Amino acid sequence: AKSKAGESICSSVGRAWRFKARILGPSLCKMYVPMGTCWGDLAEGVMVEVLNSDTNLSTKVYWVAGIVKLSGFKALLRYEGFDNDTSRDFWCNLCVPEIHHVGWCASSGKPLVPPKSIQLKYSNWKAFLVKRLTGAKTLPPDFATKVHENMQFPFKKLMRVEVVDKTHLCRTRVALVEQVIGGRLRLVYEEGSDDFWCHMYSPLIHSIGWSRSIGHRFKRSDVSKKIDGQMDAPAQLFAKVKDVDQNGEWFRDRMKLEAIDPLNLSAISVATVRKVLADGYLMIGVDGSEVTDGSDWFCYHSTSPSIFPAGFCEINNIELTHPRGYTKLPFKWFDYLRETSSIAAPVKLFNKDVPNHGFRQGMKLEAVDLMEPRLVCVATVTRIVHRLLRIHFDGWEDEYDQWVDCQSSDLYPVGWCQLTGYQLQPPAAQMARE
């Protein structure tokens, strides 16, 4: 039962993993969603040929419909001839095989047949169609091909990757791709049977050799020989991070900052740079952690949208979670820095880009529950702070909300699960009612 049950039974290791998965989840942008780069062609008014469900004919027949509204991959369609009558409007995923560009029926030898409820509305359907279709937009003829191409993913079963070790968040280990659905990977550790899901562009996974190259801790594998068919996933398949110049003013150990709390993704916490790695990567620890050996430190890139300069929460009216055990409340950064003899990481080192993401409060989407990353759930954007989105899982209490970056590879448009064949978790209340 989603993260609720998981939370109640989770061990510190489990919690640590969930924390890790959550914090590192946000990564790349919507361009990685299938059809993301060509979706701009679609808009209200675009005409398609679609199955005519309002007919007595025994064979499949089609009719022209116009897009009334777009929601994610789904479109509200209205058969031509219904004018302003909304009673027969219907939702349809535009990427399913039943949707075609205008002209497809003729090229396939199938006649267009008007819905029977309006069959007598016009005596000359040809004249009607000429008038309605001339100058209108339709899908490109290769739309179905584009959909197919966009559903091909470069990661294949038995590819080897480096991925965070869910039993020790501060290190990585080798895992094999076991399954790929819609760009999401089910990874199985090379030594063991544990699996977990993440998107192929998740910042959790890297090419073999990444850990050594940046100085990240790594659990060496005792597997001496690769099984037939295994291969290291090519480095170019992974998400790229921005190059950064670490030679000038840069993050240093013990610098303070604010970070989305990996053990509680609903919160942003006081945190510390614990170790500066190469290529712009940082090991971060949440202040007040009960773990003293650093095993819950987690790796962020310096450009990550999940770390913030001290004062970010106060400026943006977000409650900052103070260090566990810190009693001098309300928390004041000035006092805390003085008491801990530390300095705040300079504001200029943080990623301040705010993409024109277009998300608005109240919008629905399909979002990964990063506490249980195999689950993609019905969710709502409830708050927007620059590029940061507050994601609420429909039917669940607010305590399960998550802060997620607008360009996360764990956020998908409505209809993504249907398109990719990934199981969508319905809102909790509906689930209870089946």
Place this chain on the structure above:
Amino acid sequence: AVEPSSRKWEQKQVQIKTMEGEFSVTMWASDDKK
């Protein structure tokens, strides 16, 4: 018809087939090649 603002769109002759026969209309479709 007025050309849509995106230059990716181009005019195409589109064939239509109904029970009453075939004819063509001019529509706009986006073109990847541009």
